[in-house]
Amino acid sequence: MTPKQALHEYNTQGYVVIRGVLVGEALARVQGAFEKAYEKKALRDLFNQDDAFVDMVDHPTLLPIVKAVVGDDAQLRYGVGGVIKPDSDTGSGWHCDLSGIGGVNLPDSVIMTKLFTYLEAVPKDGACLACVPGSHRFEMGHPLPDLATHEDMPHHVKMVVEAGDSVLMNGYTWHARFHNQSDRPRKVLEYSYIHSWMKTQYDVADFLPHVQALIAESHNRRQLFGVAEPGVAGWERRLEG
């Protein structure tokens, strides 16, 4: 999938599924790092756990798509890992991440985009991410219907994915995470991308020295992690390449 194709899909649907982002050794590397971080209960502190997670921020397949969707001023807001255990009723309910944000005309803006990269397959009865296609264009104030269950949402699409697939989703899209009725855990990386004129949740000084060095080594990483560039305002920053 080219960035142009992904942008078209994202603009029309409010999300885009990118198949086969991680395969073979690359997938195994991230899966291994994820397992270690999970065992250490450090999935909310990914970047200090393994360089593989830093490499995912500017992954050569994903970053061009993030750049096309968010813009040349893309920046990471946070990156975390998550595990949903098998046979658990921990679905999130239908919602919109940006439901309370003021000031922005959300149907025609892209403020925040979430990138999910799955490290295990999610079957149809698993803890699927589901979206309502086109809901990112709903007029503001469009009411969420009063539904009892996830399945009741009209027109929803469940993301049945394989390990190594990614989903990029507009933060204004109506979405839910279904209860996990499968016998498989859901293991996912969740990276949130915003604009460089917004606050990131990271202070790079909080990372381990070698992680700081990894970030400092490229223009794009410095921008993505919100490292200040003297003399350049946040809204003037642009990714290279």
Added chain:
Amino acid sequence: MAELEQQRIEYEAQGFLCLEGALEPEELAQARLAFDRAEKERTLDDLPNQDSIFIRLAEQKTIFPIVHRIIGDVVQLSTLSATTFGPDDAGDGWCKDLAGMLGVDHSRSTMQVDVVIYLDDVSASGSCVSAVPGSHRFRADAAPQEMTQIEEMPHQVLLRAPAGSAIVYHGNIWKARTRNDSAGPVRVLVYSYNHCWMRQDFPELSSIALDSIRPSHNLSQLFGIGPDVKVAAGYWDRSIEGYPSSTGLPERRFSELKVVGKAVTPNKLRSKT
């Protein structure tokens, strides 16, 4: 309250307001004195650390209620700057401050509000802010026509006003500043406000400045001091106190229901066991 409602209507239609005599005479005198001292010491780029008057003016009693109404409860200060425009200063051509801010439909959003405080009388030909009414709602692809003189812009309004006045304008408005053909310099302060989830750009605040800011909840929010940005309370959820709550302009509606559909259907796995 009625005056604020009238100002809201005016602002939404025009994209700017002119608040004549916004500063109290004493505030104006203090601001001028502090400004001149900072200019003499070449510290105009470090205003928050130069004098507490520059901090207090962030929540000035005539200006701030309007800014808060426009941005909403999540308002914060983005930047604070000061400039003197000497005689024969060439002015600034027509521009939109937010033209480089990507990702936003600016024509129907409010990302930034600028407040220019005149510390000197400003005539039409004396570094006067000029704006095109309603241009804050122009789409991004509507660009000004080619022109060589600031005065050539059709429908522009020159926002001349006496010292102590404040010009409040939408960050997406087409604006310019005229040449300074007056006999003397024109001193201005510019307070830019945005949302607390957006970046700020201040010099590092001194302990003296922090001592002026910290006792006040609202000043702490405006200067971005307080909750850690790693948690939502420091990122999305801050709220100004002591004013009628505002979600900002243009007014937005949000779904009354925030989360739906969490009820649990019989779990297939459990039903198997």
